[in-house]
Amino acid sequence: MKTNVVPEQDGLLPVGIDGAYLLELKVIPAAGGPVLRMLRPDSPLFAGFGELYFSEVEPGAVKAWKQHARQTQHFAAPSGRLRVALYDDREASPTRGTLREVLLGRPDHYRLLRIPPRVWYGFTALGTAPALICNCADIPHDPAESIRRDPEDASIPYSWRERNPTGS
């Protein structure tokens, strides 16, 4: 299978799931409010521009699980804080069976998360304010190439309810 290996470089952190990476993003202080960088074609994680959209997540809400056959996700959280869970059940993946959690959001976790195709993902908003995921995906949205499972689906060894029992 395609392993999606990205060359090692400063600020780039493997997540522990083959093809998934984190990249630290720059926050540039400015009068009136900071500038938050996200993505440009020379980023080590850039894979093409397909679609840019936001997913707002109400405090405590869970959006899970989803998997794409072809689309690569590039997530950052410019406002609010999120916990993203990833699960790899890809046949022949060197990290098959691995579950990882990743935090996104300012000030400590303003970074880019790359989720490769065929990896399950979901997320929940932490704290008391809505959180905003910005996704800059490599191909346009196509409902035919994504599948969903229920947040508590037994095939994925993760419980949003138990991880986050109060929903907060």
Next chain:
Amino acid sequence: MKTNVVPEQDGLLPVGIDGAYLLELKVIPAAGGPVLRMLRPDSPLFAGFGELYFSEVEPGAVKAWKQHARQTQHFAAPSGRLRVALYDDREASPTRGTLREVLLGRPDHYRLLRIPPRVWYGFTALGTAPALICNCADIPHDPAESIRRDPEDASIPYSWRERNPTGS
């Protein structure tokens, strides 16, 4: 000069400054929070992917004025509310001397604003929460191709202070 005319179509609104347009953007309700579309290559306003970043604006703060020689801006406000002012002093522009104000932000003004090169722009956050501009520009940031003027520069017939005397 290049006029940057975009073919007329549903949801596309000329701003009154040559080459500047607004495009209504879809907000798709979903369990846990809505999905907010912003840009894809088949958008009538898409001009290439150069850089994606955010500018956060503190309540009442003014970020102005700026002008780019080559870069086209594509602004949307996924959180908070903003007033953007545009001023056209381009020689040979059919709308030379025109000043326009545009509101961006949910729920009523979630839309894409295209600002062509060589048009002055600035913005201020309305309301009591920080506002977030997402810009998906057609070329990467290059400090050599932008110029700035003071918010109250006398060459531009607009006063942020008078327009917004309380800073709120």
